[in-house]
Amino acid sequence: MKISISPSILSADFSDMGGAIKKLNAAGADLVHCDVMDGSFVGPITFGAQMVKNIRPLTKLPLDVHLMIEHPKTQIKFFADAGADIITVHYEACVKISDTYLEETLEMIKSFGVKCGVVVNPDTDVEKIFDVLPLCDMLLVMSVFPGYGGQKFIPTALEQIKKARAYAKTIGKGDMDIEVDGGVGVSNCRDVIEAGANVLVAGSAVFGSSDMAATIAALRG
Secondary structure, rough: OOOEEEEEHOOOOHHHHHHHHHHHHHHHHOOOOEEEEOOOOOOOOOOHHHHHHHHHHOOOOEEEEEEOOOOOOHHHHHHHHHHHOOEEEHHHHOOOOOHHHHHHHHHHHOOOOOOEEEEEOOOHHHHHHHHHHHHOOEEEOOOOOOOOOOOOOOOOHHHHOOOOOHHHOOOOOOOOEEEEEOOOOOOOOOHHHHHHOOOOEEOHHHHOOOOHHHHHHHHHH
């Protein structure tokens, strides 16, 4: 299975986002991870659909939009129109609203012709999203608690990944994308890949590197 690296622009210099995207193009990134935070679901506020719209013309790489927000359904159209290629939403945000909100949100994303995915926090058993996995193009397993970059990897995420990959195989989606986000670096990427993840989000590991291309290559394990 191809291993893809999705550097998070949360770790980029926001005063030169265009330059950061150009560096990712040159360094061989596979996707661009866009961490959207609303100041409610998580403490910080990052950026909205306008940022995605502004970087869209600067790269042909898929824009991997991770919505760390309350009421994600209200924002789907904006990010789809801005050029997102995949939009992932948190189980934890959706389940607070209703039992059907997560499925409705995933269906809405797909209605715009955009790939969809669900995200689980480290303290959410990944089994809780198995019922919607057939709808998903991606599952994102958080290996830190969302909201801040540069956190240390939480090892229990490896079991979450293994469990998800095994279940995906039982429903005929063994090759679906399983992404991991948080504290991923050259020192632990092999463990993450061996557990079953094939899309690795890396922010500080890439943008803090003196040789981004070498780091991205190393992250592929």
